[in-house]
Amino acid sequence: MKNNYEGLPVAKNEILTAAFEDLTSEGLGVAKVDGYPLFVVDGLPGETATIKVTKLGKSYGFARIVERLTTSEDRIPTTDVLGTRVGTMPLQHMRYSAQLAFKQNMVVQDLKRIAKLPNIKVHETIGMSNPWGYRNKAQIPVRGKDGKLVTGFFRKGTHELIPMENFHIQDPKIDEAIIKVRDILQEYGIKPYDERKNIGNIRHIMVRRGYYTGEMMIVLVTRTAKLF
Known part of the structure; x- marks a missing residue:
């Protein structure tokens, strides 16, 4: 198999066994092959897995899990797999206390690497009693499917809308309002925006x-100043 870049220790579509050493700021597991980092959705530090390389870059690549071989003690059941696919809940499979520690360490590392302030004390992250339904603002894209308006979120790294009605991290009243507004727009025949053709009207709620x-x-x- 040939690499997209010469000298890389892995090739696209290669299947290998790797251990996750860290997490990126976006919550992707980091596995390294001869120092070359591969970013993997749903991987936690301390776990090992069989992974398949999906994309290569000069400095890092991406892979997906084929089979998880060991499981971190910080892993918990996933609430909604759609939240992982769209990136709204990238660490929902990680114990909340571990999430708080991860965020604290992110600040520590940024102060060291970016601000060059290695001796600043960073206190523990203050968490919530219930880390769900807390966001008080949402901007949700609207698209069309089978002649109807659909609300949801884009699959991570694409403009492909995945229909979603319960975002879990938003105030439930916001989720309800989005559905009601969407249905009213549907009732009045408002056309969804189509970015490929640059037609339609409603883009986000x-x-x-x-x-x-x-x-x-x-x-x-909206795309235009008027709905009708």
């Missing part, structure tokens, strides 16, 4: 909800 008041602000992001 944005909702913000006041934590204390419960009041909502709804914004429609």
Whole structure:
């Protein structure tokens, strides 16, 4: 097999066994082959897996898990696999206390590498009693499917919309509002935006909800100044 770049220790579509050493800032597991990092969705430090290389770059590549061989003690059941596919919940498979420690370490490493401040004390991340349904703002894309308006989120790294109605990390009232607004737009025959043809109208539904008041602000992001 040939590499896209000469001198790389792995090739595209190669299947190998690797150990995850770290996480990226986006929550991807990091496995290294002769110092060359491969970023893998759903990999946790301390785990080993059979992986398949999917994409190569000069400095790093990407792979996917074929079979998990060992399991981290920080791994927990996934709430919704769609949240992993679109990247809205990239660490949902990781114990919350471990997530907090990961975020603390991210700040420590950024201070060392970027700010050149290695001796700054970084306190433990303050968590929540319930780390779900906490976001009070959402901007959700709208597209068309089978003649209907569909709301959801783009598959990570693409513009392919995956239909979703429960985002889990947003205030549930926001999820409900998005569905109601989408259905009203459908009732009035509003056309969804098609970015390939640059036609249609409604692009996003944005909702913000006041934590204390419960009041909502709804914004429609459109291609044109008028809906009709």
